[in-house]
Each structure stands twice: as C-alpha cells, then as structure tokens.
Amino acid sequence: MRYWLYFAAKLVAGAGAVLALQTALVALYPTPPPLLPGFGPPPPLFLHDLLFTFLTMGVWLVGAGLLFAIIWDQRRRCRTCLRCLIMPINRGSWGHVVVGRPRTEWICPYGHGTLSIEALQITGHQADDWQPHDDNIWKELESYQRTRE
Numbered sequence: 001m002r003y004w005l006y007f008a009a010k011l012v013a014g015a016g017a018v019l020a021l022q023t024a025l026v027a028l029y030p031t032p033p034p035l036l037p038g039f040g041p042p043p044p045l046f047l048h049d050l051l052f053t054f055l056t057m058g059v060w061l062v063g064a065g066l067l068f069a070i071i072w073d074q075r076r077r078c079r080t081c082l083r084c085l086i087m088p089i090n091r092g093s094w095g096h097v098v099v100g101r102p103r104t105e106w107i108c109p110y111g112h113g114t115l116s117i118e119a120l121q122i123t124g125h126q127a128d129d130w131q132p133h134d135d136n137i138w139k140e141l142e143s144y145q146r147t148r149e
C-alpha cells in the first residue's frame with residue numbers, strides 16, 4: 001500500500017510541476033493585440049501563435065519525460081521500504097532464450113526482496129517479478145545460536 005501511495009504522490013507532484021510550468025508560460029507570454037484594434041478579444045494563443053504552440057508542446061514533452069522518469073524510478077524501488085534496489089545481476093543467457101532467458105535481478109539493500117526484470121520481451125510485455133524474502137537469515141542465525149547452546 002505504501003508503495004502505491006508513494007507512486008501516487010510522485011505522480012501528483014509531477015502533474016503539479018507540469019501545471020505550474022504551463023501556468024507560468026501562459027502568464028509570462030505576452031498577449032497579442034486584438035485582430036481589429038479596439039474591438040474584440042485577442043485571438044487564442046494556442047494554434048494561432050507558432051512560438052506559444054511550440055512552447056506548450058515543449059511543456060507537455062517535459063511532462064511526458066517526467067512521467068517516464070517517475071515510472072522508471074518506481075519500478076526499481078523496494079516494495080516494502082521504498083529504497084532504491086541495488087546490485088543488478090545479469091542472469092540467464094542470450095543463447096538459451098527458451099530455458100534460462102536473460103534477465104536482470106535487483107535486490108533490496110535491506111533484504112526485503114528481489115526484483116527480476118526480463119531483458120527479452122519476445123512474447124509481449126513480461127511483467128516484473130517481485131519475490132519478497134522471508135526473514136530466513138534471522139531464522140538461520142537463531143537456529144545456529146540454538147545448536148551452539
């Protein structure tokens with residue numbers, strides 16, 4: 001739940017940044033004079049002013065890049081503690097695509113789980129595989145302690 005709340009918070013922050021950028025563009029861009037001087041409102045800027053249209057498209061391009069960065073960052077975070085996953089390890093082989101497909105595995109620095117991302121997307125999009133770890137290391141340490149006693 002915390003994972004998805006963090007993702008939603010980042011999306012809201014990104015949308016706010018893009019909205020602020022667009023609002024600043026609209027506020028700072030000079031308004032053109034009306035088509036007929038002294039009569040009627042000025043024409044709308046979007047699709048009528050080439051520079052303003054390109055600047056608006058640039059703002060939305062920044063927004064698309066921000067969305068991509070948010071999703072990319074979120075995919076590589078621990079589902080439990082939200083820390084960035086570390087130590088990517090390449091598994092599998094490009095020579096064995098049927099059994100042992102190439103993939104990259106990331107691990108949480110605190111051992112909460114392992115994320116496996118398929119490198120080969122030959123049969124459509126393969127979802128990331130998150131495998132949570134149990135507290136096996138503590139159980140092993142406790143059993144080791146018991147055997148010593």
Ligand SMILES: [Zn+2]
Pocket residue numbers: 078079080081082083108109110111112113
């Ligand atoms: Zn973690």
